[in-house]
Amino acid sequence: MKLGRLNHIGVATPSIEDSLALYCDLMGAELAHTPFDLPAQGVKVCFVDTPNTQIELIEPLGEDSPIHGFLAKNPAGGQHHVCYEVPDIHEAKAWFEEKGARVLGEPRIGAHGTLIFFVHPRDMGGVLTEIMESPRDDLH
Amino acid sequence: MKLGRLNHIGVATPSIEDSLALYCDLMGAELAHTPFDLPAQGVKVCFVDTPNTQIELIEPLGEDSPIHGFLAKNPAGGQHHVCYEVPDIHEAKAWFEEKGARVLGEPRIGAHGTLIFFVHPRDMGGVLTEIMESPRDDLH
Numbered sequence: 332m333k334l335g336r337l338n339h340i341g342v343a344t345p346s347i348e349d350s351l352a353l354y355c356d357l358m359g360a361e362l363a364h365t366p367f368d369l370p371a372q373g374v375k376v377c378f379v380d381t382p383n384t385q386i387e388l389i390e391p392l393g394e395d396s397p398i399h400g401f402l403a404k405n406p407a408g409g410q411h412h413v414c415y416e417v418p419d420i421h422e423a424k425a426w427f428e429e430k431g432a433r434v435l436g437e438p439r440i441g442a443h444g445t446l447i448f449f450v451h452p453r454d455m456g457g458v459l460t461e462i463m464e465s466p467r468d469d470l471h
Numbered sequence: 472m473k474l475g476r477l478n479h480i481g482v483a484t485p486s487i488e489d490s491l492a493l494y495c496d497l498m499g500a501e502l503a504h505t506p507f508d509l510p511a512q513g514v515k516v517c518f519v520d521t522p523n524t525q526i527e528l529i530e531p532l533g534e535d536s537p538i539h540g541f542l543a544k545n546p547a548g549g550q551h552h553v554c555y556e557v558p559d560i561h562e563a564k565a566w567f568e569e570k571g572a573r574v575l576g577e578p579r580i581g582a583h584g585t586l587i588f589f590v591h592p593r594d595m596g597g598v599l600t601e602i603m604e605s606p607r608d609d610l611h
Contacts (some may be wrong), residue, residue: 334499452482
């Protein structure tokens with residue numbers, strides 16, 4: 332496997348609305364996307380574009396959202412995960428498993444509509460890492 | 472101000488050597504840089520290239536390193552900061568201060584040899600944010 336492009340950094344927030352205001356007003360981002368629900372992951376999502384990658388703002392969706400635990404420890408929000416692209420998600424899963432890294436669940440549809448999985452932070456130097464099949468209509 | 476490119480994500484680690492092995496063997500990164508000391512920041516640094524940005528591995532350097540506290544809470548390491556480029560560091564500092572964000576100290580030379588400052592995570596949705604003047608010989 333070859334290290335792919337950083338598709339996005341995942342930033343957890345108690346309020347996507349407040350975070351969008353912050354990224355637009357303070358950081359000078361242009362609002363180019365609208366928030367949407369991703370019920371299978373238990374998150375509401377909105378992407379913010381930078382010139383070379385994206386910020387994925389994630390807010391808890393529902394009582395069982397996996398983000399609640401993170402926000403309990405980090406009430407203001409914070410860096411949640413990073414996401415790298417791979418050409419083939421199943422090959423990537425086999426690669427990580429062969430190397431002994433813990434893949435969290437089966438590949439499932441992620442926020443960009445392609446298959447993703449997460450690798451346990453304990454096997455990634457403390458960094459929760461999302462592996463994502465590159466979007467075929469990727470404009471980057 | 473306009474949101475600039477993500478120069479790097481900063482990842483704290485108790486051992487750059489171990490992290491380089493992880494990023495090369497497990498993530499498929501190519502070793503293109505060598506670690507170096509940045510005594511003014513109290514860190515040892517090594518960059519890892521991705522196709523569109525970099526990972527900045529940072530290890531504590533010296534007793535007073537600001538990374539010790541982070542590693543006490545996150546012994547395996549983890550996501551420490553993100554860094555965005557700006558064309559002019561002094562204009563950026565004035566911008567953040569006008570907006571009421573807490574700029575941590577005066578601009579100083581960072582790991583890429585250009586001026587940088589940090590913005591307090593409390594003013595950035597919990598994300599410790601480095602602002603960095605773009606390298607003039609930037610090869611990206």
